[in-house]
Amino acid sequence: NENWSLSPEEFEIWDRLYRIKESDGVKEPILPQIQFETLENLEEISKHDEKATRELSLSEWRIWQNRAFPTSMVDHSDRCYHFISVMEMIEVMRHEQGDCSYELEIQPHLRIEDVNVPGNKSHLSMTNST
């Protein structure tokens, strides 16, 4: 087969073994689309029939994600390790009440010349109130 598309034989195999049909009782998997809460959305949002599709979730198994998952041929990237570290940090903070260990650890290092203090309106009090 020299074409980009499937040959009749390949199509037959795909149709028989892999193609999701209504009678299969499984929903067609789809990926979530990018959306920005704080920006005007230019992305085309295609509406899916919720009964026939299942949006793949990137957060459903979050409690598994504070450790590196096994790899096959591709190593974890730096970005991936950053993600794992933050998930672990969140796990550690999950049961904190009120005071935040991260804040207590980091706040003594703050130098006010490093930050923009916009008119100083009520922002300083924020870090002190629960």
Add this chain to the structure above:
Amino acid sequence: GCLGSFQRLKAAVHYTVGCLCQEVAEDKDVQFSKQTVAAISEITFRQCGTEGCFLILCRHAKRSTVTTEDVKLLARRSNSLLKYITQKSEEIVSSNMEQKEKK
């Protein structure tokens, strides 16, 4: 030392994230727990680290100085974000031009 300056940077990011979250909280009438603010600030801090791929983009174009084009490439996966960043970039360019003309 290096750890000290990391902590100092983290503290500055944490403070600023706190201010921004406060604005969002007022705007959307929600509350952020301190732990949420801490997590957002740690993510922001680490995100800056991964943006070190800037340098890779530069080298790709055989340059050693990061330009606005490299910044735009970081936003390439979302049309909305790319449009926003491109507009900002044009604003900066035109205000720089005005400044030069004044001189």
